[in-house]
Amino acid sequence: MLFVAIMVFLAWTLSNVVLLAFGSVLVAVLLRHLARILSYWLPLPIGVSLTLVVLGLALLASLFAVSAGARVAEQFDLLWESLPRAVARAREYIASYSWGRDLLEASGPRVGTLVNLATGLAGTLVSALTDAVMVIVVALFLAADPDPYRRGLLHLLPVARRARGAEVLAALDQGL
Secondary structure (H helix, E strand, O other): OHHHHHHHHHHHHHHHHHHHHHHHHHHHHHHHHHHHHHHHHOOOOHHHHHHHHHHHHHHHHHHHHHHHHHHHHHHHHHHHHHHHHHHHHHHHHHHOOHHHHHHHHHOOOOHHHHHHHHHHHHHHHHHHHHHHHHHHHHHHHHHHOOHHHHHHHHHOOOHHHHHHHHHHHHHHHHHO
16 A cells, blocks of 8 residues: 555656656657658758758747737737736626625735735746756757757667567657
């Protein structure tokens, strides 16, 4: 029973790491395949193709951010202006019911609650950005030279199963 509890705890604790690793592998496979396609069409080494793919994707992301950034900022400004009116209307609507008045009186705005909400939101945003950067960095390492990682993964298998493990990894690479 204790073993099962420990395993559940470890699975829960390490779930974020497993998801980040899986995301990194997916991005690495995408980058590697795009580099193979470019290398097929242009007589370039895979490393140069990978560099061009990464630079091209970074350029596309930058162009998207520049073109959509102004509109997103404008939408946030409109949201910021209309939010107080929407909150006031929602309060009026809730206050029109007896249970709503009781709820509003019992849960008036507290500075501590607002501060906790703001710090939680900021922490979530920083965590998401950190995770995204980590996925990109690990994916770049995996895409640049996947063979050491593939060999290391195969070394985790018994010697008799390594050939089949290599077949499965090759099928996964194509499938992903």
